[in-house]
């Protein structure tokens with residue numbers, strides 16, 4: 001049973017006890033209804049307190065039950081809430097720490113509510129593409145007013161209990177406890193008080209009985225709907241939150257409740273909701289490495305060192321300073337150190353100017369930073385991250401030196417984006433302590449961290465890096481060693497397709513627009529102009545030597561030969577006006593591509609936006625499937641996390657692998673085979689990966 005029952009004097013206390021957050025799984029729900037029955041049957045009990053053991057009142061639905069029949073098994077949360085309302089003896093909810101989603105709905109079903117200060121109160125369902133489904137949209141407006149409730153429901157963010165308790169006219173909390181420690185005692189006292197008050201048999205208060213009106217309902221909800229629709233274009237749930245709260249003001253309680261349920265169930269079936277729930281699970285799954293269990297003890301990281309104070313070194317350092325972890329930054333020359341520190345200071349100062357960072361916080365952070373030119377100063381570092389030039393020879397020097405000076409057990413990480421982590425590990429006598437930590441630029445902003453697991457990387461090193469990633473607020477995904485790791489290995493195929501598409505007849509602007517309409521933050525050509533087309537050029541030059549058979553469109557090389565590296569040179573795939581970032585389609589590029597087609601004897605054809613999107617996205621999917629086959633990623637959802645957090649893949653589509661699963665792998669494979677028949681494309685690449693063929697034949701998805 002995941003709820004405890006005890007009696008204190010004449011008050012029964014039901015404590016949810018389903019760690020970590022008292023999720024309202026089947027057993028917990030049964031625990032509550034059993035407790036209610038027991039209390040109501042016991043003549044010595046006059047009132048009931050409902051609370052949560054441990055670190056939460058309740059975090060809501062039990063995510064471990066998602067997609068299982070138990071989630072809907074009676075008593076459902078709606079039935080539990082009905083049982084609370086129908087209890088003949090008053091029920092007082094004692095809310096502390098966290099009351100979210102179903103947890104808050106549960107409290108709203110109680111007759112009285114007392115909250116500890118500092119409790120996080122939220123209805124976060126909208127973040128999963130849903131609306132609250134157990135009365136939240138019907139009850140919260142009755143206790144907070146329609147506008148405040150809608151605000152909470154449509155944003156889904158937690159608000160502190162004392163803030164809500166302080167709102168004029170609010171009926172959410174009958175009382176605010178003096179402290180979390182005194183909550184239970186005060187709840188029991190309140191229970192006794194209300195038991196005495198209702199000893200005469202007077203009706204117990206129910207939120208459902210409270211009025212729910214908005215004086216200018218039509219105008220207000222129309223305004224809210226327009227505003228929300230504008231802000232959440234690709235997400236259906238937020239507008240439905242408006243509908244549901246409006247229903248609460250227009251219909252009788254039970255009718256509005258039934259409508260809430262209808263909306264909830266309909267949203268559950270939308271691709272956006274499926275994608276968001278997938279992402280929610282994928283995010284949690286990413287931190288779990290199949291063969292690194294909870295028994296693996298992470299190493300302690302108290303001090304960090306970063307080698308190289310360039311673009312990446314500075315950003316990486318800021319992550320640790322932000323988390324309160326001291327960093328020693330090493331460079332070859334004092335000027336390089338000075339430059340690095342200046343860039344970081346400027347970055348922080350800009351945040352201070354914008355009001356995003358307090359001056360004293362900025363000073364605290366910078367005080368954690370030490371700089372040095374001497375490896376002797378790295379002796380105490382528990383984690384050393386190298387971010388020097390991308391040349392194996394330079395990495396060799398650095399890692400040999402680190403091997404000499406680093407203390408035993410120190411983790412030696414490389415931020416390399418293309419080099420072989422196993423080769424880097426072999427420069428040391430402790431390859432078990434070497435790992436890749438591939439940050440993305442700007443490293444202090446981008447969420448993604450690819451953790452590159454070398455052949456010899458120790459399990460506790462991985463566990464440590466995953467743990468520290470959380471501390472610096474990164475989404476860490478483990479990748480095996482291969483060229484480009486997960487993200488860049490896939491993006492290369494995507495870039496190749498972009499090149500073929502313009503060779504065959506599309507314009508850069510058409511390709512960009514099509515994929516941006518699909519939801520990417522930026523199309524491949526605008527992206528190239530932003531990042532610098534010379535980066536891809538350098539990679540391709542290497543590829544032409546390593547893989548002479550690999551087919552590339554030469555258009556990007558021709559562009560670079562013209563010196564059009566992108567925004568930094570004032571021209572790239574697009575033209576740019578001085579000081580502006582607006583991408584203007586370029587006549588010169590158009591002519592360059594036309595001439596190139598002529599040279600190759602290609603007659604341009606009209607390419608549909610659908611073909612553009614499919615070729616770009618499915619190229620990611622096919623390479624992603626091969627990455628799974630090769631064991632570079634351990635699960636498809638990891639690949640989705642890489643693309644969502646590092647490459648601007650649209651969140652509401654859940655990542656490339658999830659998207660392909662939703663389209664249906666049979667359909668995806670059929671398209672791939674069609675592309676393979678295009679003589680101007682790469683027939684070999686478009687053979688569907690064996691994994692796709694297999695899953696499609698079995699009617700399965702990547703999930």
Ligand code: NAI
Nearest residue numbers: 308309310311312313331332336387388389390416417441
């Ligand atoms: P950068 O050129 O901006 O910075 C490199 C810094 O390392 C320079 O300040 C240089 O003085 C210093 N350095 C070079 N050799 C050194 C040595 N032996 N000892 C100490 N310091 C040394 O380069 P960036 O862009 O920061 O790249 C660094 C690493 O991060 C490379 O491995 C790169 O592939 C990787 N990376 C870069 C990304 C990017 O977008 N720039 C993204 C992800 C990884």
